[in-house]
Amino acid sequence: MEFFLQQIMTGLSIGSILLLIALGLAIIYGSMGVINMAHGEFVMLGAYGAWAMNAFFGVGLLPSLIVVFLGVGALGWLVERGVIRFLYRRTLDTILATWGLGVMLQQMIRLSAGGELRYVEMPSVLTGTVGILGVDVPGYRVFIFVFVAALFAVTWYLMFRTTFGTKLRAVVQDRSVASCFGIDADKVYSLTFAYGAGLAGLAGALVAPLKSVSPEMGTTYVVDAFFVVVLGGVQSLFGTVASALMLGELTGGLAYLWNDTIAKALVLLAIIVLIRFRPQGLFVSRIRS
Amino acid sequence: MSNAFTTFLNNRTAVQITVYAIVCGAIFLFPLVLDNDFLLNRYARYLVLGMAAMALSLSWGYAGILNLGQALSFGIGSYCMAMALKLRTVPVHTGEGGLPDFMVWNNVETLPWFWQPFHSMPFALLAGIVVPVFLAVILGWFMFRGRVTGVYVAIITLATLVVGNLLIIDQQRFTGGFNGITDLAQLELFGIEFDAYSKSTYYLVAVCMTVCLFLALAVTKSKAGMILQAVRDHEDRVRFFGYDVAWYKVLAFSVSAGIAGVAGMLYTVVMEFASPTFLGVPLSLSIVIWCAVGGRQSLLGALLGAILVAGMEGTLSESETFLDTWTLIMGAAFVLVVLFLPNGLAGLFEMLRRRLAAQPAEKPTEGATDAAVLADKGAAERS
């Protein structure tokens, strides 16, 4: 029983990191149809933000989260205004343009912060372990889990319980009609993109204490995040949560049974088959075409 | 401007064939200008990468299949060639009976069954084409029967590529793992030795490239090619004419894979080894980028795009001035091309042709105003 719980916890912690990374992407891709390959670089910038706050200003991880969220969000806003807005009707082209942006962001970091691996110190209050149902779980992983749950709640509230969310959903449904009703579609989109980017930045800052921080770190995250979002179903926030946790548990379980290479390959195969049979995502019901 | 010339310019196919022939001719004449084996090898490499991009243009530009896993076919071709050449290598590090060195290092004692047929060069050459095609047919059938389109195709092909890459690295005993297959013999066909750093290899690449280019051109000019473009424009509509769209897409997907397989085989000959990076995600994305820069809807455009970008990358990354900034420059260039030249450099050329032929300019895919005006003008002339 204890072993089983331990396994569930492992899956949850993998899943919560996946969700953390995928949440921003789910919003950008789900509501704007933009395939943002630079998402990984936003994550990377978040990690570097946390590192820089600590290295240059001696600010700890938790306070620097605010700065990171606002900073990366502002960058996201610039990117949307400067590049993305020209591509709203060319979904696949957003892959290319944002890939180019990602390459540029990586190189800018390499030139300014250097290519060395960096690390971010964990807040000392979170270094211990926490006993949950008799299983020792790293405190920091519990913190990530709680944090991502809170982020999800805030995001859900924003999307479904505020006027901004209503406006966004109106623009997503039909941009021109929404504009006729006086909604500033441009502004809604750029704010959404900025919010998604900000979330990516937060994700980067939060995973940084567990992983290494390097200019290239984003490239693996973006691929994983895409799998999560597509599997969960575009435009379904709850789908994203479910698929992140499912992939987390699946990876954890398979990695325990065999090893991480096989786990990764099998999870990818599962994703291929699932997308083939439910391209609309696992957790979205059939809609009229 | 003479009338004959304008008529010529008005015939898109004639212009296309002429330009294709001129470029291929230039590629063949190139070694006469450049008598330098080291640089010839480098340009042969660019040509091979160009072939891979050209193959992608066939599936992406003509059939709307954004294959992010193009490097899988490329890599399989490359490994097929490497396996054959490995079995022919000079026995310095080999084990008993010419057992490849990395198998010795991994304590494999006998040559595995799937390596055995690679003693035969014709088999290897065939496998380098047939295996990618076969995989593409299976994967294509799997995807397109299920009506998977757009970004989902991109995700599935990408995931397949990652699985392939993981397998190659994980099955170190049979594939050389992360190190790849090194220390190969030189390719020998019809009594000609293809030293990677020689004109013979350059011409081998040039010939294969030309054949593949015109083959792909023929496919696009056939009625099937037309139907593929129709599929790209409006997939559902094509079904209502009675065409089984899935098989047409499988056709484009697998012909593209076959050409990529040939390119992969040549890459092994040019590079003198095979590495898992040949079926890596970075290479695969690069192929897409080259294709986009050159013009995804033009075979030759994609080919030249690859040569141009790869060449620029090579040159910029080696110059002191741009060492730190070349990735920035390339990144910015991609973004600008995507934003302002959705049809790449080939789109520029096509615009020029139309202007010279006094045809109306290509209508942008969206923003209907100017084109609507043009069309109305046409209607007015008619009545």
Place this chain on the structure above:
Amino acid sequence: MKRRDFLIGAAATGAFTAAPHIWRKDTSLARASNGEIKVGVLFSLTGTTGIIEESLNKATLLAIEEINDAGGINGMKIVPVVEDPASDPATFAVKARKLVVGDKCVSVFGSYTSASRKAVLPVFEKRDNLYWYPTLYEGRECSKNVIYTGAVPNQQQDEFIPWLVEKFGKKFYLIGSNYIYPKEENNYCKKLLEELGAEVVNEEYVPLGHSEFSSVINKIQSTQPNVIFSTVVGDSVVALHRQYRAAGLDPDKMPMASLTTSENEVAAMGGDAAAGHFTSAPYFMVHQSPENERFVEAYKSRWGGDKVTHFVSEPSYFQIYLFKQAVEQLAASDIDPTTIREAVKGQELIAPQGKVHLEAENLHTWLWPKIAMAKSDGQFEVLRDSKEWLKPEPYAAYPNQHCTADGLVQS
């Protein structure tokens, strides 16, 4: 001087200008001439391993500058041709070919990863040139065209494994990145453990670049080994250490023992995450010797006070001096890769780690293994110095195979 000869870049565009004649097809052997000894320096300056390889590049150039400033070799200057293979094995092969065939270097110093060494090896064997490889590696290679100045498994493990068993216990968990180096090190480790009657509770490989170690740590917690023997490399090692620490595991009871964690990796993961874990290698920056003091001092003053030296940059440095000693034996008209190879056999010098000796039989180097514990300040504390230098045995895990001057011999 700093990174690369601009001419090379210009020549790449040379399709449109006159083709440099030095690259004309010429199968003759590379040879030094005109009072210049041209050598290639082939470390990645960009890409995933760019950071660590850049430090090797710096150590190499430092030694070359020192030699040239002191009057060169028999009055001839060493001229380094620096190339950047960008962490890509394919590019390694291309650049190696350029250095050997195009530039006619008499030797090339380079490589960090096994993959890049394997990629360039055929180039050197086909042209009978000489490649100097400073990195510790998995052994099991017997080439007359490579001078190996890094450690092979027996030199890192022979004293380390018994020490770990004695100090912590007999249950080992083997974790490595998924490629040949970790697998080969683990083969030798398992052999030693079997001889000591110790037990391997699990052997596992993670994909290169892997950064999620929850499952691995879960397995470690459920198998409760005494020692985690880690050959995880690159950024994965940082993630492993940091997640180990987050999981509240205790290095005093279950330390990680590594063959690859150097001052560089410690700097990347942070001293706190590294503290208490062990590494075995022939060189640590804190090693006490006049030679090392000079080396560290020179390195810092040339490349910056915050730079660290480590067990790969040290061989990168001393192998240039081995090269110098070998070339000094030769007449100016007779400097080519084969004569250098013959001359370097049996050479000895006092390196920062101690006195090293190039084994004539297998072209590997006699080295001084040390066992050290990482501290939170980013440096190591050397706990144990080898009593004597250790002979390199690249086939140690395979007792019936021996590398000799005539190639591999089965017995």
Place this chain on the structure above:
Amino acid sequence: MTTHLELSNLAVSFNGFKAVDGLNLKVAKGELRCLIGPNGAGKTTALDLICGKTKPTSGSIRYRGQELAQMEEHLIARSGVGRKFQVPSVFKQLTVRENLEVAYCKRTGVFANLIRIGRTPESDGLEKLADFVGLVDFLDHPASYLSHGQTQWLEIALLLAQDSELILLDEPTAGMTSQETQKTADICNRLKGRHTIIVVEHDMGFVKEIGDVISVMHQGSMLAEGRADEVSANQKVREVYLGKVGIGHA
């Protein structure tokens, strides 16, 4: 007259919304049937169901005695069903000539079409067709150049090239001038007899011009059926659709 197409008890729902619900319809061979009804009555969905774009949740579609309900679109098309869409659906990036070539679909196999390059025997016929719809000057221009009206004509030409036995037209005259509408009506009248045609249309003048029998749909099922005057006299039809005004003034 034999029954060519028969829909019985056809139903489809999207997340509980019943777009078509218990639809019954019989069309005889060579007949031209007009399908009218208020917005949301399920007319377009009915055409979608026949040509296979949407799969019914229940009920059957029998065409020449063959069940189409679960067949794939291209097989339905091959068995002789052609369709013109409400929003003109042509291949924007292909030239007019290429559009027609694609629409001429007597042979649908991949390999048969792979070896057909250049001019084919039917090219002349296709050019005549382009002339017929007034697009002969645009043969080598991409379809994206055409105006909305021209695009409508191109799609009609595609349908003629396809030469299906059963033709489904969804609002063919939308956006056309009165002369163009007249021409469309002429074409429909000419096709009548040789082809079975179902037209969904709002323009009542047009419907009167061409229609023998008119079927009125409401809320997914059939409300009334008959000649134009019969339908317009029907009290229920007047209530749901025509309001107080009679046919011909809508």
